[in-house]
Amino acid sequence: MRHLLVINPNTSDSVTALLRTHVLAVSAPDVAVHTLTARFGARYISSEASYAVAGHAALDAWAAWRAQGGPTPDAVLIGCFGDPGLLALRECSPAPVTGLAEAAFIEAAQYGRFAVVTGGAAWKPMLQRLAYSLGYGDSLAHIHTVEATGAELAADPVAARALLAQACRSVAEQHPVQAVILGGAGLAGMAALIQSEVGVPVIDSVLAGARQAQIAQGWRSTPAALDGAWFGLSPELMALTSH
Template identity: 50%
Template structure:
């Protein structure tokens, strides 16, 4: 049985539990191990929180990586994605990158997520990873993903309106982004005229597929350069 480590880069354990539960129901033949970051933001809503989340995610990986065949970063924004790929020695999948790649297969696409701060952050992410060629736009609602997850029925109208804006902009599919929004695509799909992609479902499937691939080369000892004052597990991993 493949073992996949799910790392939540924020400190909200309920989000970790929701993502892991979604992954387990979709792929019961895989062992899913969820970990919540021990420091950082309860919800990532700024570039500062995003940067700290990348460090927190690396720290969590160092504590829990042993025996896993792949890693899934449980944040739609993938903080620390490229850094973790440098040191992991196993495939690393991010919810955002996996979802953008899947959406591109439909042609022009849009992203809908919670939290206004994510519009510029995800726009930058798409450009950095060269995933913006087919991107019609990033559309956000006022409520954060955690707030939406607490009362999902109350957010359906607003999310559908944001999806419709993306459709009007030419999107042939919509990515519903946000770890906390796992499973919500099914609540909205009947009201939309294009496919609605669940980012956690895509991330889980991508991580399972990646777990069967040949492992990337392990980093050479000390390849990251001299580091000081990191956590003991991360220090040992980078030595």
């Protein structure tokens, strides 16, 4: 068996369950999917502060998994559209690490220039920074955020479907893009429901994450040494820094 570890940097178990359902749907039969929920932080990441804490929480979850003796994963997926802790976790993990946003950028860029539709206005500058840091700044044509947060959209899927279909359709009509990413862990499965209403491919960030993580399985590297003195971390993170 190959092992895929999905870390939800939100503290919402319902989001973790949603991630697991949709990742399993596109996983090969020989892939065992393991999920972790952050042990601290926001219920749903929607601000710079919660994003910063989520990066710490993702590292802590990885350290806890190692300390508990879980199977060594063949790949790690950060289950948040924004990928908090991506580069830090990649530095610490011998297995390849990707996140929902990076994976969706990879898939969308195969079509050409793309746009992003997601929930929560605070995400726009965060996603712009991430896209440029990962080398997709020139491919990203536009980010459209609806007023409702991802958590609010997930709580009312019927209303969310109509709202998101309209947003994706408008973006595709008003901007020269060849694909639209529907970003957010809580929006898993929604892209397929609205695809017929949008004139370009709609990328589901969760399914993209699952696919890209499995493509990367088997690529291993030597984690970087975490030099320096550390203080006040969880016991699991302190153990991780000692390796």
